[in-house]
Amino acid sequence: MGSLRDLFFGSEKEREAGSMSEELKEQNTAEGTAEGNIIDSSMLVGDIITKHPLAAQFLMECGMGCIYCPASQMESLAEACAVHGIDGDEITDALNDYLVEHNS
Secondary structure: OOOHHHHHHOOHHHHHHHHHHHHHHHHHHHHOOOOOOOOOOOOEHHHHHHHOOHHHHHHHHOOOOOOOOHHHHOOEHHHHHHHOOOOHHHHHHHHHHHHHHHOO
């Protein structure tokens, strides 16, 4: 069994992997996603709404009525979709299309 620190914060290896993931998320957010999409499913719901306010209404119409709840600040779009029983890839693609159409 690991230490109490590992229990709360993960092992050193897990923390390093987590920081690498955060760097990739920041890079994707700064440069756009690899496919040229505006958002991807690994982005936090709160960040998506902050950067793209039009996304709020779209997500609510898709069945995510609680997009402003505290969980949205730490939950990725994929995680939020899973919680609501929605296909995350389908929502990500549709939201990208919606944002492209309405930001032109």
